[in-house]
Amino acid sequence: MTTRLASARAGLLLFLCSSCRPAPGDGPATVVFPSSTLGAEGAVLKQQLARFARERPDIRVVQRSTPDAADQRHQLYVQWLNAHAGEPDILQLDAIWTPEFAAAEWILPLDRFRPATDSFFPSTITADTWKGRLFAMPWFVDVGMLYWRTDLMPAAPVTLHELERTAAALKSEGKVRYGFVYQGARYEGLVTVFAEFLGAHGGSILDGGRVTVASPAGVAALTAMRDEIYRQGVVPPVVLTWHEEEARFAFQNGDAAFMRNWPYAYALMNDSATSRVAGHYAVAPMPAAAGGRPTAALGGAQLAINANSAHPDAAWAVIEYLTRPEQMLERARVVGQFPTRRTLYDDPRLEQELEVPVDEARAVVERAVPRPVTPLYSELSEILQVQLHRVLTRQAEPGPALGLAATAMQKLLDRAGLGAGAGVASR
Amino acid sequence: MRGWERGRALPRGDPGYGVERREARLAWWMVSPAVAAIALVALFPLAWTVWESFHQHDLRMPWLGRPFIGLDNYVEAAGDPRFWAAMGHTLFFAVVSVSVELILGTFLALAMNRAFRGRALMRASILVPWAMPTVVSGLLWKFMFDGDAGIANAALVKAGVFDQPVVWFIHTGLAWVPVILADVWKTTPFVALLLLAGLQNIDASLYEAARIDGASAWRQFRFVTLPLLRPAMMVALIFRTLDAFRVFDLIYVMTGGGPGTSTEPIALYTFNSLLQYLRFGYGSALSVIVFAVTFALALLYIRFLGAGLTETRT
Numbered sequence: 214m215t216t217r218l219a220s221a222r223a224g225l226l227l228f229l230c231s232s233c234r235p236a237p238g239d240g241p242a243t244v245v246f247p248s249s250t251l252g253a254e255g256a257v258l259k260q261q262l263a264r265f266a267r268e269r270p271d272i273r274v275v276q277r278s279t280p281d282a283a284d285q286r287h288q289l290y291v292q293w294l295n296a297h298a299g300e301p302d303i304l305q306l307d308a309i310w311t312p313e314f315a316a317a318e319w320i321l322p323l324d325r326f327r328p329a330t331d332s333f334f335p336s337t338i339t340a341d342t343w344k345g346r347l348f349a350m351p352w353f354v355d356v357g358m359l360y361w362r363t364d365l366m367p368a369a370p371v372t373l374h375e376l377e378r379t380a381a382a383l384k385s386e387g388k389v390r391y392g393f394v395y396q397g398a399r400y401e402g403l404v405t406v407f408a409e410f411l412g413a414h415g416g417s418i419l420d421g422g423r424v425t426v427a428s429p430a431g432v433a434a435l436t437a438m439r440d441e442i443y444r445q446g447v448v449p450p451v452v453l454t455w456h457e458e459e460a461r462f463a464f465q466n467g468d469a470a471f472m473r474n475w476p477y478a479y480a481l482m483n484d485s486a487t488s489r490v491a492g493h494y495a496v497a498p499m500p501a502a503a504g505g506r507p508t509a510a511l512g513g514a515q516l517a518i519n520a521n522s523a524h525p526d527a528a529w530a531v532i533e534y535l536t537r538p539e540q541m542l543e544r545a546r547v548v549g550q551f552p553t554r555r556t557l558y559d560d561p562r563l564e565q566e567l568e569v570p571v572d573e574a575r576a577v578v579e580r581a582v583p584r585p586v587t588p589l590y591s592e593l594s595e596i597l598q599v600q601l602h603r604v605l606t607r608q609a610e611p612g613p614a615l616g617l618a619a620t621a622m623q624k625l626l627d628r629a630g631l632g633a634g635a636g637v638a639s640r
Numbered sequence: 641m642r643g644w645e646r647g648r649a650l651p652r653g654d655p656g657y658g659v660e661r662r663e664a665r666l667a668w669w670m671v672s673p674a675v676a677a678i679a680l681v682a683l684f685p686l687a688w689t690v691w692e693s694f695h696q697h698d699l700r701m702p703w704l705g706r707p708f709i710g711l712d713n714y715v716e717a718a719g720d721p722r723f724w725a726a727m728g729h730t731l732f733f734a735v736v737s738v739s740v741e742l743i744l745g746t747f748l749a750l751a752m753n754r755a756f757r758g759r760a761l762m763r764a765s766i767l768v769p770w771a772m773p774t775v776v777s778g779l780l781w782k783f784m785f786d787g788d789a790g791i792a793n794a795a796l797v798k799a800g801v802f803d804q805p806v807v808w809f810i811h812t813g814l815a816w817v818p819v820i821l822a823d824v825w826k827t828t829p830f831v832a833l834l835l836l837a838g839l840q841n842i843d844a845s846l847y848e849a850a851r852i853d854g855a856s857a858w859r860q861f862r863f864v865t866l867p868l869l870r871p872a873m874m875v876a877l878i879f880r881t882l883d884a885f886r887v888f889d890l891i892y893v894m895t896g897g898g899p900g901t902s903t904e905p906i907a908l909y910t911f912n913s914l915l916q917y918l919r920f921g922y923g924s925a926l927s928v929i930v931f932a933v934t935f936a937l938a939l940l941y942i943r944f945l946g947a948g949l950t951e952t953r954t
Contacts (some may be wrong), residue, residue: 284916291918295699317702399898453786453810453899592700592917599722603900607811627703 241271242527244302247279257547258535265534272527283307285399287591289581294319294519302522303531306349306515308340308583309401309590309623315343316588320517322346326529332556340583341515348517351553353514353544356581357409358496360464360472362481365389369497373413373437376471376500380447383470392447394460395473399602402456404594405510406473407601408584412508413501418597419585422626422633426597427612427619430504435604435611437502439551442605453605473499475512480549480568494605496573498580511581513553542566589629596621656904684930693925697874699918706921713925722901723926726909733816733891733905734884737823742873744824745831750865752832753839763836770829780820785809795861815895819903823890827883831876838872839865878941885934906930930944 231635246262249255262274279286294317306314315321324346330338337351358508359376361369365383370376380392396402408418414437416430425431440449457474464472465482467489472478476496485491498507516532518525534540538560541546541552546566551574557563558575567574584590600618603609610615693713697706717723752763769777785792787807796802808814842865850860888907891897897904897912904912910930914923 288915288918291699295702313700319702399896399900450807450810452809454787511686521693573912589700595917599901602898603902606812606899608900608902629704 219453222253227453232307239381241273242524243273243275244304244524244528245275245277246531247277247301248305249281250276250278251281254548257544261535261540261543262531265531268534269530271532274531275288277301288341290314294521297521299519299521299523302519302524302528304517304519305352306514306517308337308355308512309594311341311517312343312514312586313588313590314517315346315348315439319520320348321522321525322348323350323518323522326533328533330555334553334555334578334581334584336511336581337513337553340481340511340586343586343588349515349560350517352536353541353549353550354359354553354578354581355475356397356509356551356577357405357473357512358476358497358509358577359499360474360482360494362389362470362490363495364490364493364545365470368473369495370500373410373500377441377445377447379501380470381445382396386569389470390468391449391463392445392469393471394452394455394463394469395443396448396456396460397448397452397602397605398454398456399598400456401591401594401598402633403601404597405512405584407434407438407597408510408582409473409499409508410438411505413499413505414503414580417585418593419587422631424593424619424622424626426622427615431615432611433502435601435615439605443607452469453602464494468602470531476549476551476569476574483568492519496569496577509577509581513551515522528610587626587631589625589631592625593622596625659710689898689924689927689931692794692920693922693928695921697919699920709921713922714929715835716922716924717929722904722909723906725901726904726906729903730885730887730905730907733820733823733887734881736816736825737820738877738880738884740820741828741831742876744828745835745876746869746873748828748832749835749839752836763833766829766832769826769827772826774826774889775893777826778822778890781825782809785818809895810899812899815899815903819891819894822894823884823887826890827880831880834876834879835869835872838869841872842868878938881941882934882937885937886930893924 223449247259250259259276262276265274266272279289286305287307289309290310293301294314304314304320306320311320315322328347328350330347333351334354337354338347341347341349341351361370365388366379370379376393380389383389384392395406411417411426411430411431411434414430414434416425416434418424418426418573434522438448442450442453455463457478460469460472460474461478461482463469464474464478465488479496482488482494483491498509501507516533516535518528522528535552538552538554538557541554541557542562543566545552545563547566549566551569552558552563558571558578564571585593588595599620600609600614604611606613623632645715686789694708694710696704696709696712698704719905748766752759752766756762785808787793787805787809790805790808792808793802793805798804806814806820846864846868847860855863886907887905888911891903891905891908892911895903897908900908906926906929910923910926913919913926917923
C-alpha cells in the first residue's frame with residue numbers, strides 16, 4: 214500500500230515538475246530519467262551522470278525517483294505513456310517489457326542511432342528486439358542461478374535428479390533444515406523459476422504465436438516442482454509464500470543446501486557479520502533434467518527512449534554513455550550487476566570488479582534464455598502464475614491446470630491479433 | 641411533519657400551499673451545492689465507469705483501440721470462472737465474519753453494559769483495534785501466522801495441536817483463518833459499541849417486570865433484550881455486510897488473494913483487472929457489478945428492515 218502511495222506521489226511530483234520546467238529552446242537540452250535513487254545503485258548512477266555532465270555540458274539529465282517494485286513501475290509507465298507524455302525521456306525497462314512497449318509504439322526504435330550490438334550477449338539483444346528492430350539497450354543482466362554450499366558438497370549438481378538426491382541426503386542427516394529454496398509466491402518470480410524447470414525438461418512457454426506450455430515437457434517440469442515439495446520433501450512448502458529476500462535469508466542463515474536466486478544475493482551473503490555462509494557457497498547454472506538443458510531465466514534492465522521525447526538525440530547520448538564498458542565495470546564493482554557486454558568477460562578488469570567468479574557468471578549468462586518475447590508477456594505470465602500456484606498448493610493437477618492456462622493464454626493472444634492463426638486470418 | 645417533507649404536496653386550496661412552495665424552492669437552493677458536489681464526485685465517475693464498461697479498452701494493447709462492444713464485457717464476466725469464484729469468496733467471507741462479529745459483539749456489549757469499576761476505560765480501550773489502520777492490523781496478523789516464524793504456529797505446536805508448523809497461506813481453507821480472525825479482531829469492537837448503544841436504550845423497568853414475573857436470566861435475554869436490541873443489530877448488520885462485501889485491503893496485504901486465487905474477493909479481482917492487468921473496460925464492468933450488488937443489498941436492507949427500524953426508534 215505504501216508503495217502504491219509512493220507511486221501516486223511520484224506521479225504528482227512529475228505533474229508538478231513538468232509544469233515548472235523551463236521552456237525548451239535555449240540552454241542545455243533537458244532529459245528526464247526516472248531511476249532508482251536509493252542505496253549504492255542510486256549513488257553509482259549519480260556519479261556516472263555527473264561525469265556525463267562534464268563530457269556533455271549541452272545536456273542536462275534530471276533524475277527522478279520511481280517505485281522500485283517492478284509492478285508499480287510498470288503501471289506508472291503505462292499510465293504516462295498512454296497519456297502520450299513527453300516525459301520521462303529515458304525509460305528503464307525490465308527485460309520482459311520491451312516488446313510490450315515497442316508494439317504499443319511507446320518507445321523509439323534505436324536503429325537510427327546505429328548502435329553497435331556485436332559485443333553484447335545475443336540473448337539480451339533478442340529480448341530487446343521486436344519485429345526485427347532493436348528498441349532498447351541492455352544495461353545490466355540478471356540471471357537465475359543455483360547457489361550451492363561448498364562446505365556441504367564437493368561440486369554443484371549437474372542434473373536435477375542429483376540436486377534432489379543431495380538435498381534429501383543433507384536434510385535427513387540433519388545438516389540443513391531445507392534442501393532447496395526458491396521464490397514460489399504467486400508473482401513473476403514463480404514464472405522465472407518455472408521457466409528454468411521447463412527449459413531443464415526441454416519445454417517452452419510459447420512458440421511464435423502458439424502456446425506450448427501444456428506439452429509433456431511442461432507437465433513433467435511442473436510435476437517435478439510439485440514432487441520436490443510433497444514427495445521428496447526437499448523443497449519446503451513455505452517457499453510458496455516467498456519472494457527473493459525470504460529465500461536469501463533462509464540460505465544465508467545456513468538453513469538450505471541450495472537456493473535459486475538472482476546475482477544480487479551473492480555480495481550480500483558474503484558479509485560474515487550477517488551471513489553464516491560467508492565464503493561457503495558458489496554459483497552454478499540451474500541443473501537440467503532428461504531431455505532438456507540447463508536454463509537460466511534472463512532478467513535485467515534495459516534503457517529505451519520515450520517515443521514522445523522532445524530530445525531523443527540527447528536521450529540516446531545518455532544511454533550510449535551509460536552502456537559503455539567502463540560504466541558497466543563500475544556497476545559490476547559497486548552493485549555486483551553483471552555486464553551485458555560479452556567481451557567484458559574476457560577482460561581481466563572484470564575479474565577484479567565482480568565478486569562472483571567471472572567464469573561462474575559467464576557460464577550462467579550464456580545459458581540465459583529470454584522469457585517469451587511478446588507484447589503480452591505480463592498478461593500471459595499472470596495467467597500462468599495462478600495455475601502454477603494452484604498446482605503447487607495442491608488445488609489442481611499439473612496436466613489440467615496447464616491445459617487451462619494454455620487455453621486462456623491462447624485466447625488472449627488471438628484476441629490481441631498475435632495468435633498463431635492471426636497471420637492467416639488477416640490475409 | 642409537514643406534507644412536503646414526505647414528498648407529498650398539499651392540495652392547491654390549502655392555506656399553506658404558497659408558503660410551502662416557497663419553502664420548497666428555498667430548500668432546493670440550499671441543498672444545490674451538496675447535490676452538485678455529489679453529482680461531481682459520485683454520479684459523474686459512476687456514469688463514466690458504466691460508459692467505459694461498454695468498451696474494449698486494454699491499456700496494454702493500444703493497437704486494438706477502444707471500440708464500443710456493448711455488453712460483451714458483462715458476457716465475459718458471466719462466463720469467467722474467476723469472477724464467480726471471487727463472488728463466492730466474498731459471500732463466504734461476509735457471512736462468516738459478520739456472523740462471528742455479531743455474536744461476539746453481543747457478548748462484549750452485554751459485558752460492557754454491566755456496571756463495574758473502570759468501565760469507561762474498558763469502553764475506550766476496546767476501540768483500539770478499530771482505530772488501527774486495516775493494512776497495519778492485516779500485516780500484524782500476517783506475521784503472526786507466518787509459515788516459518790509465526791507465533792501462531794509456535795503456540796499451536798507447543799499446545800500439541802499440530803506436530804509441525806503449518807504454512808497457513810498455502811492452504812485454500814486454512815488461509816481464511818488468519819484473514820477472518822483479523823477482520824473479527826478489528827471490527828467486533830465497532831459492532832459491540834453499536835449494540836451497547838442499543839442496550840442502553842432498553843428501559844430497565846422491563847427487566848424489573850420480567851424478574852417479578854419470575855423470568856430466568858436466559859428468558860430475560862431471549863424475550864426482552866434480544867427483541868429490543870434488534871434495531872441496533874440491524875444497523876450493525878447493514879454496515880458490516882456492506883463493508884464485508886467490499887473487502888479489499890485486508891486480503892490484499894494478507895494473502896494477495898492466494899493461494900492461487902482461492903481467497904480473492906470481488907473487490908480485489910476488480911482492482912487487479914483495472915490496475916494490474918490494465919483492462920479498463922472489463923475492470924469497469926466488474927466495478928459496475930460490484931456497485932449494483934452493494935446497491936441492491938442496501939435497498940433490500942432499507943426496504944425490509946428500515947421500516948421496522950424507524951418504528952421502534954421513534
